Amino acid sequence: MDTTATFWLPSSASTIANEVDGLFMFLVWMSTFFFVLIVAGTILFITKWRRKKGDVGRLDTGPAHNSWLEATWIVVPTLLVLVIFFWGFRTYMKMAVVPGNAMEVKVTGQKWFWSFTYPEGTATVNELVVPVDTPVKLLMSSQDVIHSFFVPSFRVKKDVLPNRYSVTWFEATQVGEYHLFCAEYCGTKHSEMIGTVRVLSDSDYKAWEEEAMFSGEGMSMAEYGERLYTSKACVTCHSVDGSPGNGPTWQGIWGHNQPMTDGSSVTVDENYVRESILNPKAKIVAGYQPVMPTYQGLLSDKEIDALVAYIKEVGGGGE
Amino acid sequence: MAVNNSATTTVQDAPRSALAVPASRDSKGLPHPNYLSDGGKGLWSWLTTVDHKRIGIMYLIVVMAMFFVGGIYALLIRAEHFAPGGQLMNADQYNQAFTMHGAIMTFLFIIPSIPAILGNFVLPLQIGAKDVAFPRLNLASWYVYMFGAAFAVYSLVTNAADTGWTFYTPYSTETGTAVISMTLGAFILGFSSIFTGINFIVTVHKLRAPGMTWFKMPLMVWALYATAIIQVLATPILGITLLLLILERVFGVGIFDPSMGGDPVLYQHFFWFYSHPAVYIMILPGMGIISDLIATFSHRKIFGYKFVAFSSLAIALVSFIVWGHHMFTSGQSEFAVMLFSFITFMVGIPSAIKVFNWTTTLYKGSISFSVPMLYALSFLFKFTIGGLTGIFLGALSVDIHLHDTYFIVAHFHYVMVGGTVMAFVGGLHYWWPKMFGRMYNRTAATIAWAFVFVGFNVTFFTQFILGSQGMPRRYWTFPEEFTRLHGFSSWGAMIMGVGFGLMAITLAWAAFRGRVVGSNPWGALTLEWTHATSPPEPHNFPATPDVAHGPYDYDKVIPRVDEPANAGVGHARPANA
Numbered sequence: 001m002d003t004t005a006t007f008w009l010p011s012s013a014s015t016i017a018n019e020v021d022g023l024f025m026f027l028v029w030m031s032t033f034f035f036v037l038i039v040a041g042t043i044l045f046i047t048k049w050r051r052k053k054g055d056v057g058r059l060d061t062g063p064a065h066n067s068w069l070e071a072t073w074i075v076v077p078t079l080l081v082l083v084i085f086f087w088g089f090r091t092y093m094k095m096a097v098v099p100g101n102a103m104e105v106k107v108t109g110q111k112w113f114w115s116f117t118y119p120e121g122t123a124t125v126n127e128l129v130v131p132v133d134t135p136v137k138l139l140m141s142s143q144d145v146i147h148s149f150f151v152p153s154f155r156v157k158k159d160v161l162p163n164r165y166s167v168t169w170f171e172a173t174q175v176g177e178y179h180l181f182c183a184e185y186c187g188t189k190h191s192e193m194i195g196t197v198r199v200l201s202d203s204d205y206k207a208w209e210e211e212a213m214f215s216g217e218g219m220s221m222a223e224y225g226e227r228l229y230t231s232k233a234c235v236t237c238h239s240v241d242g243s244p245g246n247g248p249t250w251q252g253i254w255g256h257n258q259p260m261t262d263g264s265s266v267t268v269d270e271n272y273v274r275e276s277i278l279n280p281k282a283k284i285v286a287g288y289q290p291v292m293p294t295y296q297g298l299l300s301d302k303e304i305d306a307l308v309a310y311i312k313e314v315g316g317g318g319e
Numbered sequence: 320m321a322v323n324n325s326a327t328t329t330v331q332d333a334p335r336s337a338l339a340v341p342a343s344r345d346s347k348g349l350p351h352p353n354y355l356s357d358g359g360k361g362l363w364s365w366l367t368t369v370d371h372k373r374i375g376i377m378y379l380i381v382v383m384a385m386f387f388v389g390g391i392y393a394l395l396i397r398a399e400h401f402a403p404g405g406q407l408m409n410a411d412q413y414n415q416a417f418t419m420h421g422a423i424m425t426f427l428f429i430i431p432s433i434p435a436i437l438g439n440f441v442l443p444l445q446i447g448a449k450d451v452a453f454p455r456l457n458l459a460s461w462y463v464y465m466f467g468a469a470f471a472v473y474s475l476v477t478n479a480a481d482t483g484w485t486f487y488t489p490y491s492t493e494t495g496t497a498v499i500s501m502t503l504g505a506f507i508l509g510f511s512s513i514f515t516g517i518n519f520i521v522t523v524h525k526l527r528a529p530g531m532t533w534f535k536m537p538l539m540v541w542a543l544y545a546t547a548i549i550q551v552l553a554t555p556i557l558g559i560t561l562l563l564l565i566l567e568r569v570f571g572v573g574i575f576d577p578s579m580g581g582d583p584v585l586y587q588h589f590f591w592f593y594s595h596p597a598v599y600i601m602i603l604p605g606m607g608i609i610s611d612l613i614a615t616f617s618h619r620k621i622f623g624y625k626f627v628a629f630s631s632l633a634i635a636l637v638s639f640i641v642w643g644h645h646m647f648t649s650g651q652s653e654f655a656v657m658l659f660s661f662i663t664f665m666v667g668i669p670s671a672i673k674v675f676n677w678t679t680t681l682y683k684g685s686i687s688f689s690v691p692m693l694y695a696l697s698f699l700f701k702f703t704i705g706g707l708t709g710i711f712l713g714a715l716s717v718d719i720h721l722h723d724t725y726f727i728v729a730h731f732h733y734v735m736v737g738g739t740v741m742a743f744v745g746g747l748h749y750w751w752p753k754m755f756g757r758m759y760n761r762t763a764a765t766i767a768w769a770f771v772f773v774g775f776n777v778t779f780f781t782q783f784i785l786g787s788q789g790m791p792r793r794y795w796t797f798p799e800e801f802t803r804l805h806g807f808s809s810w811g812a813m814i815m816g817v818g819f820g821l822m823a824i825t826l827a828w829a830a831f832r833g834r835v836v837g838s839n840p841w842g843a844l845t846l847e848w849t850h851a852t853s854p855p856e857p858h859n860f861p862a863t864p865d866v867a868h869g870p871y872d873y874d875k876v877i878p879r880v881d882e883p884a885n886a887g888v889g890h891a892r893p894a895n896a
Contacts, residue, residue, distance in 0.1 A: 008787045020716045024787070027714065031707035038678055038703050042696065045681035046688075055618075055685040056842060056880060060873035062683030064620040073675040074668065081664040081710065088714030089657055095719060096653050145490040146583055148648060148723060152789025155720040159649045161584065162489060163577030166650045179798065183648075183723040183791045185483050187490060188410050191794035 004174075013174040013199070014154035019091045021155075027084070095156070098169040102137035105130070109140065109147035109160040110293050112189035113233065114180065122212040123298050125233040126195040128180060129212075131205035135171045143293070148184035151197055157183055172199040188291070216306060225310025228303055237292065240314040247292060248285050254315030259286040268315065273308050339838035339881075341852045342861075348835040349756045350852035358857045369454035370857060374461055375440035376754065381465065382436055383823075385427040388475075390819060392420035397778070397812035400805045404796025413795040414481040415496070421484030423475075426505045427468055429739055430597065433604035434515055434550070435464070437746045438543045440754060442519060444847035444855065445537045447528025447864040452521035460514035463507060470504030473497070483793060485594070488575035488586040492567055499568060502561040509554045512600075516550030519543055528846070530866030537845045537870040538614075538627055542607025545631040549596045549603075549638065557593035560586070584649055591642035599638040601735060603631055605742030606673055609698050612745055613677050614871040615843040616692035617684030618878055621871050623676040630669035637666040647715060648722050656715065663713040670706050674699065689841065690764040694745025697772050701737025705730060708783065723793075726786025729779045737775060744771075744822065751826060752840050756853040757833030763825040770818025777811025842878030845870045 004011040008028065009021055105128065106117040117123045130136045140149060140160045147160040149168065158168035182193035200208055216224030229235055237247035248258070257265045261284045266272055275282055277299065280292035299307070341350030351357065354372045358364065365373055395416050399407045408416060439457065443450055451457050474480055474497040482491040482498055491498050523544045527536070564586070566572045573579025575586040614621045621627060643651060643659030651659075677699060686692070708730045712718050721727060752758050785804045790797060797805065839848040847855070850864040868876050 005788075008784065010789045016716075020720055023714055024711070024717050024720075027711050027717065031704075031710070034707060035703055038674060039700060041678050042681060042699055045678070045684070046686045046696070049617075049681070049684050049686050051618075051685045051687045057877055058685065059875070059877060060619050060684070062619055062680075063622065064874065065623055069675075069679065070623055070626055070672070074672060077671045078668055081667065081713075084710060084714050085661055085664050088716045088718070089660060091716030092656070092719065093653065095716065145493065146487065150723070150789075150791060152720070155716075157648050157719050157722055161577075161650060163582060164650070179789065181789070181791045185414075185487070185490070185793040187481070187494065188414065190414075191404065191410065191791075191796045194798070 010152045011174070011176075011178075012153065012155070013172055013176065013178060014151075014156065015171040015173055016091065016095055017153070017155045017173075019094070023084070023087050023091065026087075030080070095168070098137045098167060099135040099171075102135035102169055103130075104137045104139060107138045107140040107149060107160065108143060109149070109182065109186075109193075110143035111145065111187055111291070112182070112193040113293060114149075114182075114193070114195045115298055118209075118212070120209060120213060122209070124212070124231075125298070126180075126236075128195065128197045129205070129208055130172060130197065130199055131202050132172050132175050132199050133202075135169055137167065137169045140166050140168070145186050146184045147182045147186050147193065150181040150183035151178055152181070153178040154197070159184055172197075175199050175201055175204075215300070215302060221306045221309035222313040224303075225306035225308070225313075228299075228307055229310055232295070232299065232303075232307075234307070247288060250311050250314050252316045254312050256315075260284060261286050261288075268311075270308050273311055274304055277304055277307065339848075339850050339852045341838075349854065350856070352856050353756065353852065353854040354857045355755070355854050367458075369450070369458050371439050371443050371451050371454065371457060372754075372855065372859075374457050375436055375438075377461055378431060378435040378439060378464070381468065382428055382431050385423055385468065386432075387823075389420055389423035389428055390816070392416050392423070394812060394816050396420060397809040399795075400797075401809050402802055402806070403799065408795075410795040411481060414793070415479040417793060418480050418483055418501075419475055422471065422480070422501060422505070425484050425597075426508050427471060429601050429735060430508075430512060431464060431515075432743050433608065433739070433746065434519070434543060434546060434600075435460070435511075437608070437743070437750060438515070438519065438546075438604060441750060441847055442522060442540060442543055443526065444753075444851055444859055445540050445845050445870075446523065446526060446531050447846050447850070447860065447866060448522060448526035449858050449860070451518045452525055453518050456514050457518055460511045460518070463514065464511040467504045467507030467509075467511060470500045470507060474501040474504065485590060486561070486564060487590075488564065488567070488581075488583045489577065491564060492576045499565055502564055506558050506561045506565075509558045512550050513554050516547035516554070519547040520551065523547075528864050528866055531846075534625070534628070535866060535869045537607075538610035538621060538624070538631075539604075539607035541628040542603045542605075542610070542631050545635040546600055546603045549600050549635050553593045553596040553600070553639070556589065557597070560589040560593065563589070584646070584651075587646050587649060588642070591645045592639075595642040595645065596635075596638045598731075598734075599634055601739050603634060605698070605739040606631065606670075608742040608746040608749070609677060609695050610673075611843075611845065611870075612691050612695040612742075612749055613680050614873075615749070615841050615845075616687045616689055616695065617681055618687075618842065618873045619680050619684040619871070620869075620874050621676070622679040622682075623672075624871070626672055627676050630672045633669045634666060637662065637669075641666050644713060644718075647718050660713055660715050660718075664710075667706065667709060667713065674703055674706065687841075690759075690761060690768060691745045691749035691841075693765065693768045694741050694748065697768070698738060698741040698745065701733050701741060701775065704780075705733030705737055708733065720789075721786060723791055724786035725782040725790045725792055728792050729782035729786060732779045732782070737779070747826065749841070750847075751829060752833075752836045753847055753851070753853050753855070755830045755833070756835060757829050757831075758836045758840065759825050759829035759833055763821065767818050767822035767825055770821065771815055772818075774811050774813070774815030774818055778808050778815055779811070781808040781811065837881035839879065839881040842880040844868065844872060844876055844878060 012021055108115045113126050115125050116128050142160045142162040149160055150157040154170045156170045158166050176199055178197045180195035180197050237245050239245050239249040240251055242249050242251040253268050256268050259265045278296050281290045284290050343351045345351040358370050478497045480498045480501040481496045563574050567574050573581040575581040575583050610621055610627055641663045643655055644663045647656055781804050790801050838853050846864050850860050
């Protein structure tokens with residue numbers, strides 16, 4: 001994954017990355033040049049003209065002004081930054097203009113996970129799967145506060161706003177897995193709003209698509225639910241073996257009377273689980289924070305039924 | 320009082336009568352009268368003082384207390400990052416820690432640091448005035464600062480805000496932490512800043528001593544003047560913005576929150592319309608100090624005085640139209656993005672002009688490696704890095720990658736700490752003997768400087784690499800591959816912490832127990848050194864100073880290093896000794 005990484009930059013895996021890196025490295029060398037020029041000049045001057053005995057009685061004989069020098073260090077930096085401005089702007093425009101043949105993925109940011117909806121209607125959570133060498137347009141919006149979609153290896157970043165769509169695109173050039181970060185501070189688990197971009201070869205992508213369209217044929221509902229437990233990221237907060245997490249464990253939960261933060265208690269049954277998936281803030285189990293996002297629109301009825309069946313199984317309801 | 324006033328003939332020696340000679344010295348060997356012991360006694364005389372020097376010292380005490388609190392948060396943040404999340408704090412505590420670090424350092428430390436402490440102390444002295452134009456307004460600004468600080472501290476001790484110092488909506492509208500008291504604190508602190516700004520503008524226009532023409536003003540005064548313009552014009556916008564935020568939180572008025580029909584990006588525009596010029600409120604006075612330090616410790620006329628002076632004004636004006644460069648990824652129109660990028664490059668040029676002029680000033684100088692000069696040289700080193708990395712962030716395509724990563728964090732710490740704070744502590748070491756009439760231990764101060772220099776570069780240069788490798792900022796935890804660089808950066812912060820601690824002890828000790836010095840231990844040519852005792856008398860000068868030469872006329876005047884050779888009790892130094 002990090003095969004093309006350098007001292008300064010992470011692996012470069014998109015069509016735009018090399019252009020960005022070209023300007024970046026130009027700036028590194030230009031900065032090094034000017035830094036060395038100034039520091040070397042300073043060291044030379046302060047060594048050569050360090051104060052000696054008897055200096056204090058001497059009048060300053062150095063120049064106080066030189067128009068040619070002033071003109072030089074105004075004009076040269078100005079010309080240089082003009083070049084850099086055009087160079088940066090040209091690549092920026094390529095980032096801003098989405099190719100007409102791009103495949104469109106809808107991206108939703110919410111506290112604190114990413115979800116992706118593909119052209120065929122399937123959805124994934126915290127994992128964006130794309131084919132290699134294909135332009136992908138991202139149509140992004142937020143359910144709550146501002147997030148920012150950032151894939152370092154693609155050199156792409158765009159804020160994800162609650163009141164409008166924002167658009168960006170990339171074309172991956174290397175098969176592999178890449179970090180997806182939220183780059184705009186969004187609260188408690190900002191630093192855990194991390195996903196993966198999985199770039200697949202064309203054939204692997206087709207296979208993945210078929211797998212994603214799979215809706216549990218030939219499986220029991222509980223088996224299908226177990227699979228969704230991982231693929232829909234329930235596993236990040238809920239354990240099935242009693243170990244603690246951000247949400248209550250599912251072990252031994254079925255039919256149990258759960259105490260709520262408001263002092264009431266609720267029996268865990270089909271309706272309670274369904275409500276907790278679609279409207280998770282309606283009832284909060286005592287000792288937990290109302291942090292679970294809604295899965296409204298992300299899960300089909302069949303998928304919810306499968307999860308209910310799985311919770312029933314690991315929750316002791318199947319015995 | 321025969322003063323050679325002729326500007327055309329070379330003055331072969333400093334006019335001796337122009338040297339500040341104390342009327343007498345008290346039992347501690349300090350000049351009598353001086354503003355510390357002769358402006359009234361007891362706490363009440365300080366709390367009701369209208370003397371700009373005493374107000375400067377009162378600011379020094381409270382602003383340094385805030386620097387200490389902000390610094391503790393900095394060390395906590397770095398200690399947490401020795402390894403991924405959970406070393407010391409949970410995620411919520413971490414989010415509060417970086418918010419408090421940023422808000423305290425910005426609003427309570429760095430904005431008031433140079434203008435309110437050093438500006439208050441030296442501005443009237445440098446232009447030959449008895450005080451600022453509105454002494455009571457000056458005292459009021461200190462009380463307003465204390466009032467604003469009280470709100471900020473209230474937020475800190477109750478349920479510290481966790482929004483980042485930028486208070487971005489809609490997060491800041493939703494979060495359950497004490498955002499209102501923090502923003503109200505920043506709102507009130509803004510008035511303190513405006514009061515100081517108005518005072519300085521009027522003082523520079525109306526109270527210059529006879530002969531103190533605009534181009535005889537020290538560059539510190541030019542920089543404080545340019546800063547005051549921004550303080551007066553920009554700060555009200557922050558006030559209105561924070562007030563709108565409070566209205567939205569308390570009364571549910573939909574201005575920024577989209578769920579109430581508002582626009583969150585509008586908040587960012589408002590916020591940066593103040594906060595970008597505010598960046599120059601922070602750096603410009605530092606540039607002024609550096610100009611004075613480099614001239615004094617090279618015994619050289621500053622190279623290109625007018626270019627350095629006018630570049631401050633150019634920065635002040637252009638700084639108002641670059642705010643959009645904080646929002647290149649926020650979805651502004653491509654046209655706006657292009658303009659902001661272009662103007663951003665233009666605002667960099669005046670800073671480059673200054674750096675080149677400072678470096679050239681060293682040429683053929685008589686370079687002293689006194690402690691203030693060490694800070695000035697480390698300013699040149701670090702500010703150059705801070706400025707050059709700013710070019711990366713102005714370049715659009717590169718900024719998209721670097722925005723909101725540690726590269727930004729490193730960049731603004733190189734400018735704000737490597738630039739402003741180095742200039743500020745350099746200025747403290749420069750004017751400390753003027754403030755207290757006593758000198759610090761040079762060895763201890765040099766060791767402290769070395770710790771800060773090494774620690775700073777280890778901490779923040781590492782963060783450039785973290786950032787360009789893609790590490791986002793404001794992250795409590797992070798992927799394993801960043802651990803090594805984070806750990807390295809954290810060790811640097813600990814070294815820097817030791818340096819600042821040693822510096823504080825050295826300076827505090829010197830203020831009470833340091834060796835008594837003369838009026839002009841550096842051989843400087845500005846009025847506070849040539850015409851006022853150390854510490855100055857309550858009304859600064861025995862008589863209105865006669866401005867015989869420019870602030871850096873080392874080509875006309877041989878600087879005299881004035882040490883109190885006979886600083887005995889009650890000894891009056893003969894005028895022609």
